[in-house]
């Protein structure tokens with residue numbers, strides 16, 4: 519798998535993105551005997567889900583349910599996967615989609631690399647680990663994370679000192695310092711855009727002072743702190759390693775706000791904040807945990823009960839808007855809150871050790887100018903038909919998961935299956951028409 523696709527592999531469909539949506543779509547199409555190419559720009563498949571700690575509403579371990587899907591896709595005879603490869607454009611005409619790819623050099627020959635990590639252990643250069651949201655360190659040549667797929671080392675050219683140690687210790691001679699970026703064009707009949715989401719910046723609202731305090735953190739940072747195999751193996755405050763005694767969640771910190779250009783609701787923040795609060799109360803039984811919210815959107819199956827369980831566990835829910843966060847000496851944070859719960863004293867100040875900002879979900883990729891796929895006003899892929907919700911504006915191109923808008927895993931998986939079914943139908947109808955014609 520991975521640095522190249524076999525010359526006899528002619529994909530019926532290309533999937534943009536190897537997150538959970540892309541993998542599910544690929545598996546469903548491949549099980550229908552279609553050949554599928556999954557293109558992922560990161561060094562591993564798995565998307566955001568592989569980095570989560572546990573998932574609402576079941577509190578299943580995220581990597582325990584994501585890894586089998588990753589592995590199934592990687593071992594499926596009808597699926598090929600290109601990692602470190604970005605879809606840059608899609609040109610469509612005469613019923614064919616030409617998918618333009620940029621393959622980034624990994625400086626490791628994946629056919630030779632056996633994932634032994636000897637290069638990683640020998641490397642002296644460390645930098646902040648993006649997978650651990652900057653909390654841990656990673657070597658300049660490393661397998662991206664424990665359960666990454668593929669289990670191949672990738673060299674970070676930005677941080678590598680080209681000392682040659684990795685090449686000297688590699689038992690299979692896999693290090694190739696002279697790799698160059700490669701451009702490829704893949705012809706296919708159908709495409710599924712499963713390019714997912716990103717989160718907007720924690721520093722977007724200067725009044726929350728995330729740029730001035732390491733203790734105003736992103737929710738993905740807390741996911742990593744809560745993960746059993748996370749950077750510290752327990753929850754510690756980033757600035758000084760203190761065990762937090764009081765944690766605040768500030769909801770709608772990057773969504774439902776015209777002033778930052780995200781007027782829509784990101785849909786999963788209420789639920790992941792409740793999940794994280796519950797996991798925190800397990801990890802830090804003595805901690806005081808407060809969720810500041812405008813309204814709780816517990817929309818899915820079993821979600822209202824999940825919310826009620828959190829209240830019963832002693833999580834504090836304060837209805838109100840956090841106006842400002844002031845960093846205090848020593849690392850604590852003073853929140854200025856306008857609450858609707860105390861008519862006589864609506865403006866309150868509360869001090870917490872650690873604050874988690876519910877950032878807004880924004881599109882992971884914008885195909886609008888570089889493909890026939892249009893985007894809606896919110897920037898996510900447009901899905902104009904209510905009765906075919908995975909169809910885009912371009913025939914033969916479908917979409918799944920958060921590429922089309924914020925959603926949870928359950929809806930992402932359901933949509934990925936629907937997109938695969940639509941793509942299969944489209945391809946079979948084309949084949950039948952070709953036979954008749």
Ligand SMILES: Cc1cc2nc3c(=O)[nH]c(=O)nc-3n(C[C@H](O)[C@H](O)[C@H](O)COP(=O)(O)OP(=O)(O)OC[C@H]3O[C@@H](n4cnc5c(N)ncnc54)[C@H](O)[C@@H]3O)c2cc1C
Nearest residue numbers: 535537538539559565566573574605714715919920926927
């Ligand atoms: C903090 C947090 C906690 C959450 N917790 C839960 C939870 O407990 N339960 C739950 O149901 N949901 C949860 N969610 C939501 C969940 O993460 C998403 O529903 C799910 O991950 C969406 O998967 P996806 O495949 O659509 O997108 P992604 O996971 O974003 O995958 C998209 C992939 O596409 C790739 N890509 C993008 N553009 C290109 C391109 N041009 N070329 C190649 N590759 C590309 C990206 O690199 C990425 O790997 C949480 C979200 C957050 C932010």
